[in-house]
Amino acid sequence: MAVGLPENIFLTRLDAAASWARSNSLWPMPFATACCGIELMATAASRHDISRFGAEVMRFSPRQCDLLIVAGRVVMKMLPVLQRIWLQMPEPKWCMSMGACACTGGVFDTYAVVQGVDRFIPVDVYVPGCPPRPEQLLAALIEMQAKIMRTGTFTGREFAERTTPTGPPRFDIDEVRRFREAMPVEGLQTYMPPIVDPEATKHMSNYPVDIPK
Amino acid sequence: MLELAALHERFSREITESTFRDNRRVIVPEDKLYPVLEFLLRERGFDMLVELTAVDYLEYPKATDRYGVVYGLINTTSGERVFVKTFVNPPEPELPSVYPLWRSADWLEREVWDMFGIRFVGHPDLRRILMPDEFTAFPLRKDYPLKGRGERHNFPVITRAES
Numbered sequence: 001m002a003v004g005l006p007e008n009i010f011l012t013r014l015d016a017a018a019s020w021a022r023s024n025s026l027w028p029m030p031f032a033t034a035c036c037g038i039e040l041m042a043t044a045a046s047r048h049d050i051s052r053f054g055a056e057v058m059r060f061s062p063r064q065c066d067l068l069i070v071a072g073r074v075v076m077k078m079l080p081v082l083q084r085i086w087l088q089m090p091e092p093k094w095c096m097s098m099g100a101c102a103c104t105g106g107v108f109d110t111y112a113v114v115q116g117v118d119r120f121i122p123v124d125v126y127v128p129g130c131p132p133r134p135e136q137l138l139a140a141l142i143e144m145q146a147k148i149m150r151t152g153t154f155t156g157r158e159f160a161e162r163t164t165p166t167g168p169p170r171f172d173i174d175e176v177r178r179f180r181e182a183m184p185v186e187g188l189q190t191y192m193p194p195i196v197d198p199e200a201t202k203h204m205s206n207y208p209v210d211i212p213k
Numbered sequence: 214m215l216e217l218a219a220l221h222e223r224f225s226r227e228i229t230e231s232t233f234r235d236n237r238r239v240i241v242p243e244d245k246l247y248p249v250l251e252f253l254l255r256e257r258g259f260d261m262l263v264e265l266t267a268v269d270y271l272e273y274p275k276a277t278d279r280y281g282v283v284y285g286l287i288n289t290t291s292g293e294r295v296f297v298k299t300f301v302n303p304p305e306p307e308l309p310s311v312y313p314l315w316r317s318a319d320w321l322e323r324e325v326w327d328m329f330g331i332r333f334v335g336h337p338d339l340r341r342i343l344m345p346d347e348f349t350a351f352p353l354r355k356d357y358p359l360k361g362r363g364e365r366h367n368f369p370v371i372t373r374a375e376s
Binding site for chain 1: 344
């Protein structure tokens with residue numbers, strides 16, 4: 001005996017229902033350290049209105065959030081804080097890296113700035129731009145929702161499969177090239193040539209730069 | 214008005230001065246630094262230390278010393294300003310702390326220690342102020358590479374499966 005479905009009832013998978021609910025009710029944790037944070041605020045404000053996509057409830061406690069938005073450069077003193085915040089967030093959780101600095105370090109290629117947060121925490125969606133416009137962030141949020149709908153499961157088992165780091169290895173080929181550049185080059189003309197009189201400067205230590213192998 | 218002759222008479226003929234526009238610099242040898250600064254505070258009324266910074270002269274042509282340390286002083290009554298400069302050298306650059314004279318020297322000396330590794334003897338709490346405590350290098354020294362020696366990569370990597 002075939003029984004038709006009554007009105008207002010439909011059948012689906014539990015995974016799809018959970019992903020649908022989760023993706024349309026993301027609670028972002030704004031980790032705003034720089035100018036990207038201003039664009040993030042603009043995205044949440046009335047003109048761009050991130051609440052149209054159900055992600056307007058910004059909480060400043062990681063325990064109440066499921067979407068970490070890293071907006072701005074992260075220095076090496078701040079990275080342990082970021083990792084701790086990420087670990088404090090309850091499952092299921094996602095991470096969005098907003099702007100050139102959070103994704104790659106941007107123009108801040110210096111000793112103190114982490115060259116992309118994806119080297120040390122998992123990242124789901126990257127938002128390019130310096131800083132990204134609010135429209136870009138909204139597009140990334142829609143992409144985030146699509147990703148949750150596409151891959152999400154009720155038990156979060158898709159997370160357990162991601163056992164490799166999201167970012168490049170610790171010392172990638174680019175980093176090796178940078179180390180080579182940092183080494184003094186014989187015969188290279190600089191804008192201010194080094195001192196040639198060893199007698200006048202023999203008390204100044206000019207020990208060579210040692211580079212980790 | 215601070216005259217060089219008064220400093221010569223009281224301390225040493227080694228003290229020199231130079232001016233750039235209305236900017237007076239008094240160059241003091243390292244061992245006379247603390248007495249000169251104390252004299253400027255107690256008898257000439259330079260009651261505010263506004264700046265304390267350092268310069269690394271490595272690879273400068275004609276430089277004879279490695280580090281220059283600059284103290285910027287203001288007399289808040291007359292508005293007079295003076296910069297006192299001294300030089301220190303490796304391997305252990307050290308200067309007396311001026312924290313007993315001006316309280317503002319506290320964080321300024323910590324910053325110079327953090328960035329240049331110049332130790333201020335007598336400072337009550339000479340710790341790093343900008344870099345993390347476990348950092349070992351002094352990044353504003355000219356022989357330290359701009360991109361560091363890999364400290365920025367020295368963190369545990371958290372993958373999605375284990376977080």
